[in-house]
Amino acid sequence: MDGYERRKQKKMEQIYGVSFELFSKHGFQKVSVNEIAHKAKVSPATIYNYFGTKERLYADTLMNWMDKQLALYENILDSGLSFPVKTKEIMLLEAKNLNMLADEFPKVPSSELSGLMQMMENYSEQKVVRFFGKFVALGKQEGYIHKGQTEEMTMRYFTMFKNELGRHWEASNQERITRSIEQLMELFFYGLVGQVQQGDQGESPNESAF
Numbered sequence: 195m196d197g198y199e200r201r202k203q204k205k206m207e208q209i210y211g212v213s214f215e216l217f218s219k220h221g222f223q224k225v226s227v228n229e230i231a232h233k234a235k236v237s238p239a240t241i242y243n244y245f246g247t248k249e250r251l252y253a254d255t256l257m258n259w260m261d262k263q264l265a266l267y268e269n270i271l272d273s274g275l276s277f278p279v280k281t282k283e284i285m286l287l288e289a290k291n292l293n294m295l296a297d298e299f300p301k302v303p304s305s306e307l308s309g310l311m312q313m314m315e316n317y318s319e320q321k322v323v324r325f326f327g328k329f330v331a332l333g334k335q336e337g338y339i340h341k342g343q344t345e346e347m348t349m350r351y352f353t354m355f356k357n358e359l360g361r362h363w364e365a366s367n368q369e370r371i372t373r374s375i376e377q378l379m380e381l382f383f384y385g386l387v388g389q390v391q392q393g394d395q396g397e398s399p400n401e402s403a404f
Contacts, residue, residue, distance in 0.1 A: 208234045209241060213255040218294070222252055253313055263291055264321060271329060277336045282379050285356050292360035326352070338383060355382055
């Protein structure tokens with residue numbers, strides 16, 4: 195990457211950061227390109243040269259944010275934490291992000307919403323599914339996911355738990371949800387019976403390792 199490309203990339207990151215902050219706080223309709231340019235310390239012409247339209251800037255900002263979230267998930271999955279703890283951390287982040295996206299989409303003009311949803315679907319097919327394949331493979335390798343279970347069914351199962359967390363993720367009860375995540379993880383991995391000690395007949399589940 196030459197000097198010009200580095201400067202351009204730095205400007206784009208400034209624009210992405212400011213755009214995400216303002217769009218998240220005020221919504222798509224109430225934020226102008228001029229306002230973003232002023233706070234990002236670039237000219238409005240620069241933004242239009244890079245993105246073309248405000249709608250495209252919004253969509254690209256969202257994709258950039260999603261890339262950063264996926265990088266966080268990758269870092270968690272590659273860390274030295276146990277697989278259950280990795281799952282808990284990823285699920286908590288997913289719940290927060292799902293709640294944020296649910297708040298943001300209603301602020302997007304209906305004329306742009308279908309195109310944005312298509313971009314989200316393409317993103318999921320290209321990047322999220324690949325990450326989840328890595329997640330499932332690691333879970334099988336460490337003995338937390340049955341080797342005969344398919345990626346598709348495991349992803350549905352994960353999504354079911356994540357969506358339930360996201361549905362209740364509000365400022366007033368985040369602390370309570372965070373405290374109860376250990377029980378959710380126990381259900382996620384062992385169901386209602388719980389983790390049974392070797393040699394037991396199912397009467398006494400192990401204490402949670404989460």
